[in-house]
Amino acid sequence: MSEIDPKNAAMSPEEQKAYQAKQKQRAAIMAGLLFFLVVLFYLITFVKINSSIS
C-alpha cells in the first residue's frame, strides 16, 4: 500500500504554492488534451463511417 514519505509530508507554504501551481498547470494541459482527443475521435469516427458508406 502507498504511504506518504514523512520527509515530504510537511511542505512549507512556498513549497505548497509551487506544488499547487504545477498541479493547476498540468490539469489545464490535460483538459486541453482531452478536448483535442474528443474532437479527433469525433472526426475519425465521421471519416470511418463515411468511407464505409461510400
Added chain:
Amino acid sequence: MTIASTSPHKLASARDLFALTKPRVMSLVIFTAICGLLAAPGSIHPVIGFTAILAISLGAGASAALNQWYEYDIDAVMKRTANRPLPAGRMDRETALHFGIGLSVFSVLLMGVAVNWLSAAILAFSIFFYAVIYTIWLKRSTPQNIVIGGAAGAFPPVIGWAAVTGDITLMPILLFAIIFFWTPPHFWALALFVNSDYSKAGVPMMPVVAGRQSTRKQVAGYSLVLAACAIAPFAIGATGAVYGATAIALSVAFTFLSFRVGVSKTENPSAMKAEKDLFKFSIFYLFALFGALVADRMIFT
C-alpha cells in the same frame, strides 16, 4: 511503497514531461514519417493521415521517455544530457516509466483503431526495439549499438507507408535501409568529437572501443552502402529523375565527406573539422533526400 512524488520538487511539470519525449529527435521522426506517408502510392484521408503521424510521434515520444527512464545514470554523467528531467532531479523515475508505458499503449491503440493494425504492429515493434533491444540490452554491451539503434529510427517512414497502403513492399524497405545505413556515419561523426563524454559514461561507442581510426574507416564504408541504398529507388524505377538526380548528388557529397573523415588522423576533438562537417551535412542529407522523394512523387503523379 513511498510516494516521493508528493514533494513539489518531484512533481513533474508539463514542460519536463514534454522534454522527456526528446522533441528535437521527434522532429526527424515526424519528417521521415510524413515523407513515407506522402511518397506511398494511393491516398489517405487527411484526418487519418494526421492521426497516423500523431500516433508515430507519440510512439517516438514514448520510446524516448522509456530510454531516459533506463538511462538516467548515464545521462547524469554526460554534460550534454545532465540537465534532462531525471538526472537533474526534477522528476522521479516512476513517473517517467508510467508516462512512457502509457504513451506507448495509447499510440499503438490509436494507430490500430484509426489507421490499420499493420502500422500499429510495426509501431509497437519499433517501440519495443528501441526501448528493450537497443536501450536495455545492446547499448551498453556492444560497440555496434548505434548500428542496431539505427533500425529503431528507420521505422517511421515504413509505418507512414503502411498507413497508406496497408502492406510492405520493396520501396519502404529501401527507405528503412537508407536511415539504417545513414545512422552509423551520422552518430559516429558526432561520437568522434564528443568522444570523452561517452567514455566517461562507460558507453561502448565505436571510437572508445575500436579507436578513432577504425571508426573513421567504418564511416567511409557505411557511406558507400548508404549511397547504394539511396540511389536504389531510382535505379529500380520506383522514383523519377527529381529523386534520382538529388540522390546521386547528395550521395556523392556524403561519400566525399565520409572519405575525408576516413583519411583524417586528428586526435584533437576541437580540430576535427572533417567530422564536424560530415555531422552537419548528414542532417541536411536526410532532410533533402526525403524531401526530394516527396517532391518527385508530387511531380510524377
